[in-house]
Amino acid sequence: MLAQKNRFHGHASLKYVYRNGKVSRSRLFVVRAIANSRRSDSRCSVVVSKKVLKSAVGRNRIRRRTYHILHSQIPHLVDSQDVVVIVCSAEVAFMPHSEIESQLYQQLRESDALAPTE
Numbered sequence: 779m780l781a782q783k784n785r786f787h788g789h790a791s792l793k794y795v796y797r798n799g800k801v802s803r804s805r806l807f808v809v810r811a812i813a814n815s816r817r818s819d820s821r822c823s824v825v826v827s828k829k830v831l832k833s834a835v836g837r838n839r840i841r842r843r844t845y846h847i848l849h850s851q852i853p854h855l856v857d858s859q860d861v862v863v864i865v866c867s868a869e870v871a872f873m874p875h876s877e878i879e880s881q882l883y884q885q886l887r888e889s890d891a892l893a894p895t896e
Contacts (some may be wrong), residue, residue, distance in 0.1 A: 779845065780845060780848070780849055780852075785821060786821050786860075786862075791821075791860065794860075795811070795812055799862065799889070800812065800890055801889065802885045802888035804881060804884075805866065805867060806865070806866060806873075806878070806881055807863055807864065807865060807866060807870075808864040808866060809882075809886060809888070810861070810889065811859050811861045811886070811889040811890065812859070813857050813858065813860075815858070817858045817860075818858055819858055820852055820860070820861065821860050822845070822848045822861045822862075822863070823861070823862045823863070824841045824844045824848070824863045824865065825863070825864045826840050826865045830867065830868050836868065836871050840865055840871050843870065843875070843878060844863055844870070844882070847878060847879050848863065851882075851883070851892065854893065855886075855891055856890065856892065861886070861889075863885075
């Protein structure tokens with residue numbers, strides 16, 4: 779579970795990221811990220827639609843797995859970022875953790891949320 783300071787509160791800030799964030803798309807995820815100079819901490823959110831999976835139990839499993847990976851990446855985010863991860867496929871519920879982690883890591887890097895490694 780993410781700390782309270784690392785979560786979004788309300789829909790207005792999510793809408794701002796949807797409209798203005800830099801987008802990185804893949805078969806599994808869409809990642810939108812934008813720098814937020816008004817905050818000192820990064821915020822993350824995971825969105826899993828009913829179109830992806832009808833079962834609430836399955837959607838929550840996907841959400842928990844994705845949040846777990848994001849939790850480990852928060853210290854590595856550039857400055858203070860607002861990051862929204864939209865899950866596009868139900869495959870995420872049954873994929874190995876390492877595969878999801880590498881895919882999400884690549885998406886975060888493409889959306890300029892993570893600092894490039896040298």
